[in-house]
Amino acid sequence: QSALTQPASVSGSPGQSITISCTGTSSDVGGYNYVSWYQQHPGKVPKLLIYDVSNRPSGVSNRFSGSKSVNTASLTISGLQVEDEADYYCSSFTSNTIPVFGGGTKLTVL
């Protein structure tokens, strides 16, 4: 099962909006509405930000939003804050009945 494709890094300034992409195939991202996003600060445990493409768990800021178009899912962070600097991972259900993660994206807040 191949990992989903994410950009290695993205950057933005405080207050700006950024989008992180997660590209798969029709056998994973494009085939199901089961895409999740995770935030991981250095040395910390991953935290669920988005599930089922665009749903936020209770307690997650509405500055985080998710969407999907064909085989690419996206995570948008609006009103960028310094504390948003972290690694971000997407994951998707696949036709093999197992999940797969993306390669991760390092967000730098300049």
Place this chain on the structure above:
Amino acid sequence: QVTLRESGPALVKPTQTLTLTCTFSGFSLSTSGMCVSWIRQAPGKALEWLAVIDWDDDKYYTPSLKTRLTISKDTSKNQVVFIMTKMDPVDTATYYCARGGYTAEFDYWGQGILVTVSS
């Protein structure tokens, strides 16, 4: 309150078998729809999903490691056991257990356990 905690050896030798236990609370693996996964992260690398076990005792493994992995549960003890055979230095990683699996939604994670493979 849902919690998960991994336990096991911090150091294993090459070719040895790794056995990790995930002890959880706040939910039951006998509840329909529940599942627990194991996920690892090598130093400086991405997350890698490894295995899942569900309420019905169905099990799935990542294809590339399938022959080396075994996952099982003890519902009465609220534990999930993960076994990886033939450990190699490239298997050095932090191993996490997390609630969830099939929908790629992992809503609660353990703190992780760093396992180093070295002679």
